Amino acid sequence: MSDKNARSLRSESSAVSLNLELANLEHALRGASLLAELLANHDLPDEETQRMAPQCITAQLALVNARLRHVGRVIRGEEDAETLWAPHNAINPSPLPGEDGDVRLVSGSSPPLARSARNTAERKPRARRAGKKRPEKPPTIEEASPAPPGPVAP
Template sequence: MRDKNARSLRSESSAISLNMELANLEHALRGASLLAELLANHDLPDEETQRMAPHCITAQLALVNARLRQVGRVIRGEEDAETLWAPHNAINPSPLPGDDGDVRLVSKSSPLSARSLRKTVDRKPRARRSVKKRPEKRSTVEDAPPVPPGAAAP
């Protein structure tokens, strides 16, 4: 039943929410951190849980590491965004009114191409830095380093 729901959700959404993906990874890291703290303080409920905790922490960290590398490959264009799709990060490919400006990673096989998506997403303009030419400073007596006592002034 769950697989059927995931497939129908996947067919409706061909975009991935970067905010939701990163939030999910943040939760996994927090879980690993809490488990490590419980282990370090000997606050786990039984011996079996205490024995398995290091393996669970390692597994969570490996998952987060692999997922972050995969997100990086998608952002660099080395991999299709569809490989990141999961029910926790599914989002509508075109922004809806009131969206918070989430970054949408759209699958290449999506009917909404990246080119048309760029037209629908309002991006904040980048602040441009202008290079100002500064007038050259003329050296003055005030700019000169202090003369040590007993030395002759120039």
């Protein structure tokens, strides 16, 4: 697909289907698994393919690992969903009638996780989440406020 076609398709769909993305990664893992099995059983067609198979498996696993980390950053709100967009995971931002409950990662001002119409999850902005910090150390006994007078609970 040319860059121009990808851009026009991207403008039509500003959301990423988590279901489609995970299915694509599952297929990549299955391909690496099959190649490893063929290599282990010495069933590859020629010596050149047998020599290249370990690098191919390593590259496929590295790609899946990087893409999963990228998906995680988008889900956590550390990156915009547009950075994850690809033709294989493009979906409409709003579910169509009869569509399943696929998780839609929506780009821009929309909530990071937009589910089907009956189940939408909104997340706190990153700045507010980061503002809550734990104290560095717990207060000592002397710093703690005294207990109110009264009987001691068992």
